[in-house]
Amino acid sequence: MMMRYALIGCGRISPNHIVAAQKNNLDIVAICDVNEHNMKDKILKFRLPASVKCYTDYKQMLEQEKPELVAIATESGRHAQIALDCMTIGHANLIIEKPIALSLADADRIIETAEREHLKVCACHQNRFNKSIQKIREAIEMERFGRMLYGTAHIRWTRDYAYYSRAKWRGTWEQDGGALMNQCIHNIDLLRWMMGDEIEEVVGMTDRLNHDYIEAEDLGIALIRFKNGAYGIIEGTTDVYPSNLEETLYLFGEKGTVKAGGQSVNVIEEWRFSDILDDPEEVKRMFHENPPNVYGYGHTPLYADVIAAIEEDRPPYVDAAAGRRALELVLAIYQSAATDSIVRLPLGECKTTDFTGRFGGAREI
Ligand SMILES: NC(=O)c1ccc[n+]([C@@H]2O[C@H](COP(=O)([O-])OP(=O)(O)OC[C@H]3O[C@@H](n4cnc5c(N)ncnc54)[C@H](O)[C@@H]3O)[C@@H](O)[C@H]2O)c1
Numbered sequence: 172m173m174m175r176y177a178l179i180g181c182g183r184i185s186p187n188h189i190v191a192a193q194k195n196n197l198d199i200v201a202i203c204d205v206n207e208h209n210m211k212d213k214i215l216k217f218r219l220p221a222s223v224k225c226y227t228d229y230k231q232m233l234e235q236e237k238p239e240l241v242a243i244a245t246e247s248g249r250h251a252q253i254a255l256d257c258m259t260i261g262h263a264n265l266i267i268e269k270p271i272a273l274s275l276a277d278a279d280r281i282i283e284t285a286e287r288e289h290l291k292v293c294a295c296h297q298n299r300f301n302k303s304i305q306k307i308r309e310a311i312e313m314e315r316f317g318r319m320l321y322g323t324a325h326i327r328w329t330r331d332y333a334y335y336s337r338a339k340w341r342g343t344w345e346q347d348g349g350a351l352m353n354q355c356i357h358n359i360d361l362l363r364w365m366m367g368d369e370i371e372e373v374v375g376m377t378d379r380l381n382h383d384y385i386e387a388e389d390l391g392i393a394l395i396r397f398k399n400g401a402y403g404i405i406e407g408t409t410d411v412y413p414s415n416l417e418e419t420l421y422l423f424g425e426k427g428t429v430k431a432g433g434q435s436v437n438v439i440e441e442w443r444f445s446d447i448l449d450d451p452e453e454v455k456r457m458f459h460e461n462p463p464n465v466y467g468y469g470h471t472p473l474y475a476d477v478i479a480a481i482e483e484d485r486p487p488y489v490d491a492a493a494g495r496r497a498l499e500l501v502l503a504i505y506q507s508a509a510t511d512s513i514v515r516l517p518l519g520e521c522k523t524t525d526f527t528g529r530f531g532g533a534r535e536i
Pocket of ligand 1: 185249268295465466
């Protein structure tokens with residue numbers, strides 16, 4: 172039997188979810204949005220059948236449709252409450268768009284509730300499924316790098332007035348955070364994951380240089396010391412003029428150097444190992460994607476994994492704990508920047524609204 176699926180939030184990223192659901196043969200029973208126009212638009216664009224019900228109230232949708240899998244793609248500040256309701260009212264497994272929550276306490280509640288209710292929760296860090304990233308991860312797991320020495324994540328993108336004026340929640344402390352929390356969290360997740368997850372300390376600086384109409388940062392830079400002795404550098408911004416430049420992930424080990432690049436780490440640009448297990452030119456040719464936008468092709472394989480995780484009763488490849496680790500690292504950078512100090516992990520309770528007012532208010536959009 173096809174798995175009953177519903178989507179909550181039919182905005183900018185929702186097409187990736189609908190396509191992933193269709194390609195994975197999910198039974199789309201409902202879509203939900205407080206904005207009816209956004210729902211109608213998706214029904215038409217994706218030729219969703221008349222059997223797909225539209226709801227403006229997700230609780231009603233959960234009670235009436237009883238989906239087994241729900242994707243949450245609303246503004247980030249609403250993820251946690253909706254996720255908790257989906258699990259407790261609807262007993263649904265979840266794919267939660269990144270970041271899974273805006274506070275560590277909320278992320279913990281999501282993890283605890285999923286465990287208690289025996290439900291699967293996936294954090295939607297779909298870039299982990301890029302062909303390039305999967306190939307790099309395989310090299311990590313085969314220990315081809317030897318000891319990891321350091322890694323860097325650069326995100327040099329553009330987000331302009333038009334982007335923020337389309338959805339006023341973006342760039343607010345209550346519903347979003349800034350460049351690091353929204354645009355850069357994918358690569359921040361990748362860096363932490365590739366470098367062994369465990370972090371000793373973080374020092375960061377953030378600023379709002381060129382977006383006085385948002386509350387949060389448009390530039391963040393950070394240094395990380397991992398528990399295994401390796402170092403990390405993060406540089407993420409939405410200040411690049413006039414269009415997205417690149418998103419790169421460099422990994423340096425004692426026996427290997429790799430660079431994933433392109434607009435969103437979809438391309439392997441350097442592949443150098445002391446072993447001769449493969450031909451670097453062949454690897455660069457094979458593990459290469461050229462998606463139409465920075466969201467890439469990862470939602471479809473991420474959905475396939477979550478469906479398999481439910482069927483096989485195992486954790487998803489990107490579980491809620493992984494989502495929490497990415498969130499923790501961004502919040503640690505925020506805290507270091509705000510307090511002008513080195514922050515040691517694990518971080519105690521911290522949330523984006525702790526930084527309200529940090530760069531002054533925002534000019535009315
Ligand atoms: N994985 C990715 O690459 C990626 C890319 C873009 C956005 N995102 C994430 O996806 C989420 C949505 O971003 P977006 O750019 O699509 O935002 P958006 O503003 O375009 O869409 C959000 C939608 O959620 C709806 N909504 C709000 N509250 C609701 C509620 N209570 N019930 C039902 N619907 C509700 C809004 O009406 C809107 O249509 C954010 O968390 C963002 O960080 C992820």
